[in-house]
Amino acid sequence: MNPIRLKGLTPDEFERLCLELVTRSFKAENATRRGGVSDPDQGIDIEALIGSNRVGVQCKTGRLTVGALRETLRHLIRYQHPLDRFILMCAQHPVPSALDDFRHWSSTAETITGSIAAVELWDPDRIASELDAYPGVLEKITEASRGPVFGVPIPRSSHFAGREAEIRQLNDFLERENGTPKAVSIVGLAGIGKTSLAAEYAHRSRYSFPGGIYWLNGQEDILPQFARLALSHAVAQPDTETAIAARAFLEVLRKGQRSLIIIDDLDRPSLLNEPLVGNLSLADCGCGILITSRFAGLSASGVLRLQLETLSESDAMSLLTQVSNRPEIKDFATPEHKGALKLCRELGYLPLVINLAGSYLALESQQSVGDYLEKLKSLGTLTSIDESEASVLHLNRHAEKSVAGFLNRAYESIRDEEAKKLFQILSLLPEDQVVTSETVPLLLGHFGNGKVKKAIAWLKNSGFIHVDEIGRI
Numbered sequence: 001m002n003p004i005r006l007k008g009l010t011p012d013e014f015e016r017l018c019l020e021l022v023t024r025s026f027k028a029e030n031a032t033r034r035g036g037v038s039d040p041d042q043g044i045d046i047e048a049l050i051g052s053n054r055v056g057v058q059c060k061t062g063r064l065t066v067g068a069l070r071e072t073l074r075h076l077i078r079y080q081h082p083l084d085r086f087i088l089m090c091a092q093h094p095v096p097s098a099l100d101d102f103r104h105w106s107s108t109a110e111t112i113t114g115s116i117a118a119v120e121l122w123d124p125d126r127i128a129s130e131l132d133a134y135p136g137v138l139e140k141i142t143e144a145s146r147g148p149v150f151g152v153p154i155p156r157s158s159h160f161a162g163r164e165a166e167i168r169q170l171n172d173f174l175e176r177e178n179g180t181p182k183a184v185s186i187v188g189l190a191g192i193g194k195t196s197l198a199a200e201y202a203h204r205s206r207y208s209f210p211g212g213i214y215w216l217n218g219q220e221d222i223l224p225q226f227a228r229l230a231l232s233h234a235v236a237q238p239d240t241e242t243a244i245a246a247r248a249f250l251e252v253l254r255k256g257q258r259s260l261i262i263i264d265d266l267d268r269p270s271l272l273n274e275p276l277v278g279n280l281s282l283a284d285c286g287c288g289i290l291i292t293s294r295f296a297g298l299s300a301s302g303v304l305r306l307q308l309e310t311l312s313e314s315d316a317m318s319l320l321t322q323v324s325n326r327p328e329i330k331d332f333a334t335p336e337h338k339g340a341l342k343l344c345r346e347l348g349y350l351p352l353v354i355n356l357a358g359s360y361l362a363l364e365s366q367q368s369v370g371d372y373l374e375k376l377k378s379l380g381t382l383t384s385i386d387e388s389e390a391s392v393l394h395l396n397r398h399a400e401k402s403v404a405g406f407l408n409r410a411y412e413s414i415r416d417e418e419a420k421k422l423f424q425i426l427s428l429l430p431e432d433q434v435v436t437s438e439t440v441p442l443l444l445g446h447f448g449n450g451k452v453k454k455a456i457a458w459l460k461n462s463g464f465i466h467v468d469e470i471g472r473i
Contacts, residue, residue, distance in 0.1 A: 003124035006091040043075035053084035064094035149212030154199040162315030183289035188308030191352030194292035211259030218266030247277040259287040310349035323358025339369035419458035
């Protein structure tokens with residue numbers, strides 16, 4: 001089998017493929033997935049018994065970098081059962097430096113329950129050679145996974161906390177009434193987690209919309225986005241006029257099975273009822289519509305409203321604990337717990353800044369939560385905001401100043417000058433500008449590969465950027 005075929009598998013497909021390999025190659029007993037791709041930070045994706053030995057497998061579809069490897073091992077160490085063997089299966093060839101790190105780690109591999117006797121890394125060539133003995137397995141898995149179109153560009157967050165009531169409310173809101181689809185607007189403060197909630201709902205509800213889930217950018221012209229969807233779904237040609245192509249896709253939605261359109265960061269909810277092509281509006285297309293908007297004062301006819309509030313104290317603490325990788329925060333008797341309570345309160349219980357604070361604390365593992373909070377206060381980052389701006393945007397001033405203050409503190413914590421320079425450049429680019437790991441050297445003005453990788457790693461680990469599986473930033 002050609003190993004390159006593994007590169008196109010989704011995380012779910014690759015994990016199921018790894019399960020088949022473990023079961024067949026090792027004749028494993030009781031091989032099971034531990035929660036599947038819904039829990040990416042669990043350390044082990046597949047557990048199996050081979051005789052009296054317990055085997056754990058971690059599956060990686062994205063290219064294994066040093067950062068990704070260390071993140072994997074950081075979660076593996078908390079695995080609560082003794083392991084006799086650990087296998088890291090990779091759909092793409094790891095970068096050489098990650099291979100070096102893995103070899104170095106393998107000599108002292110352990111979890112909290114003790115050392116791991118045997119450690120292996122299976123690259124695509126090894127996996128392909130194993131699959132040669134079982135023809136048809138890959139085709140069976142990819143065929144079985146064909147389902148509704150899922151056009152959500154945001155990976156499922158491993159640190160999503162709380163919001164169960166809001167998820168249930170979205171389910172209720174988006175249920176059809178007498179066959180009529182509904183539209184819902186999630187509104188709330190900047191940084192409160194509107195986009196994260198929409199993405200989490202989409203991932204959970206993937207198979208509830210057999211006609212597909214589609215994600216649009218509310219800050220861009222909607223019509224060309226529908227035209228691009230028409231092209232990708234083969235209902236239009238590259239030379240088809242934008243309006244005609246968009247109408248073709250809208251007709252697909254109107255005549256097809258239940259589908260969901262998500263429009264992120266929309267300033268004008270009234271757009272839903274305005275004619276897009278001819279007299280056809282988005283509200284006429286027969287699909288569910290979910291939008292996110294900062295502008296709490298705006299509304300539109302026929303659009304239900306979900307006002308998103310800040311996290312509860314317990315959910316905020318849970319989020320900080322997960323992201324910072326500091327389980328001691330949960331212990332009521334520790335200074336870290338008390339410091340975390342104060343920090344979450346000062347940060348306004350906003351998911352965005354708590355995520356960033358947690359990322360910083362994970363990097364600065366020697367700094368206590370209390371010391372970190374005192375530094376924020378001493379730098380003045382938890383004071384002052386322009387009141388006129390807050391009132392225009394209908395924002396909570398304390399929460400907004402927390403966002404600005406923390407971003408400033410997190411930025412100052414970056415000790416790599418190239419990373420700071422890259423952050424400044426990225427902040428000036430248009431939102432729709434596509435930047436990849438390959439184009440970053442052009443932005444920085446030099447081609448020092450080591451420096452570029454280090455700059456990207458700094459920003460990623462600090463929580464400023466997300467790099468997807470194909471290197472888009």
